Amino acid sequence: MKAMLLAAGRGERMRPITDHIPKPLLEVAGKPLIVRHIENLVRAGISELVINHAHLGAQIEQALGDGSRFGARIQYSPEAHALETAGGIANALPLLGNGPFAVINGDIFCDYDFACLHERAARLVANGDTAHLVLVDNPPQHPGGDFGLNQLRVTDSVPRFTFSGIGIYRPALFAGIPRGSIAPLAPLLRAQIALAKVSGEHHPGLWVDVGTPQRLAELDRQVSTLHNAP
Numbered sequence: 001m002k003a004m005l006l007a008a009g010r011g012e013r014m015r016p017i018t019d020h021i022p023k024p025l026l027e028v029a030g031k032p033l034i035v036r037h038i039e040n041l042v043r044a045g046i047s048e049l050v051i052n053h054a055h056l057g058a059q060i061e062q063a064l065g066d067g068s069r070f071g072a073r074i075q076y077s078p079e080a081h082a083l084e085t086a087g088g089i090a091n092a093l094p095l096l097g098n099g100p101f102a103v104i105n106g107d108i109f110c111d112y113d114f115a116c117l118h119e120r121a122a123r124l125v126a127n128g129d130t131a132h133l134v135l136v137d138n139p140p141q142h143p144g145g146d147f148g149l150n151q152l153r154v155t156d157s158v159p160r161f162t163f164s165g166i167g168i169y170r171p172a173l174f175a176g177i178p179r180g181s182i183a184p185l186a187p188l189l190r191a192q193i194a195l196a197k198v199s200g201e202h203h204p205g206l207w208v209d210v211g212t213p214q215r216l217a218e219l220d221r222q223v224s225t226l227h228n229a230p
Contacts, residue, residue: 001121002096003046003114004089005037006165007106008054008082013212022056024106025063026216029223032063033210034106035070042071044114046102050095052077052088085185089169090177098171100124105165109219110136111206112166121168124199130192132168133200135161136207146186147193147200154193154200164207 007024014023024034038049049072053060057078067074077092089096089103100121102114112134120132133154138145138161145160173192177183192198208219 001046001099001101001118002048002050003041003102003104003117004050004052004077004092004096005034005104005106006052006085006088007034007060008052008057008079008088009107010055010082014210014216017213017216018055020056022053022059023210025059026107026210028109028210028216028220033109034060034064036109037104037106038064038067038070038072038074040114041102041104044117046114046117047072049074050077050092051075051106052079052083052092054079054082083180083182085183086174086177086188087181087183089185090174090181090183091179093171093174093179096171100168100170102166102168107210108165109206109208109210109223110164110166110203112164112203117168120199120201124168124170127199128197129199130170130173130197131189131199133189133198134164134166134203135200136164136203138162139207139209141209141211147189149200149202152199152201153196154189154198156190156193161202164203165209166203 025032075095083091102117124132135149142162146163148155148157148160210216
């Protein structure tokens with residue numbers, strides 16, 4: 001199973017920090033967000049990785065290299081300008097293979113166990129689904145949530161949860177998007193949800209969308225405190 005880490009966003013709400021550092025390289029307790037994902041994926045037995053980038057992408061390649069020091073193999077999918085989530089995935093399809101693959105937002109912090117992704121992918125294939133989404137409780141900045149969840153099926157009903165930025169997808173979901181075009185993910189997902197083709201789960205643990213300097217500072221304090229606890 002392969003995984004794609006999304007790292008092409010500009011990080012407008014994180015400016016001026018992201019004027020000089022790409023958002024996924026921002027550090028929490030001394031370690032870049034994207035490095036935490038890479039290490040967690042490798043521990044889960046997922047070492048074939050694809051990373052897209054646009055803004056300050058050379059810094060990402062320089063920082064991560066070919067992935068060998070993490071026990072991973074990293075391939076890059078550069079974008080001249082950010083193509084949004086579905087566009088970025090479609091652009092990277094030639095690197096992702098023919099089977100279901102995981103996609104993780106590079107700018108989140110989460111204690112979800114990536115080892116679960118293997119079973120979720122197998123179940124997706126068995127059920128004939130096109131996508132599997134990990135949902136979390138709604139954070140203060142997004143109280144309305146994104147999707148409903150009913151018996152492990154993602155719905156458009158209430159109550160709603162927030163999409164974590166962790167999902168598994170079949171390549172066919174993005175096959176109709178021309179490479180290099182800008183395309184958001186939500187319309188694709190809603191069309192598949194209407195067809196009852198999207199499974200899901202609720203992750204009750206730690207999850208932070210590291211979207212602002214304030215959230216980054218608070219998360220850094222929280223994680224540093226945990227690491228320094230006796």
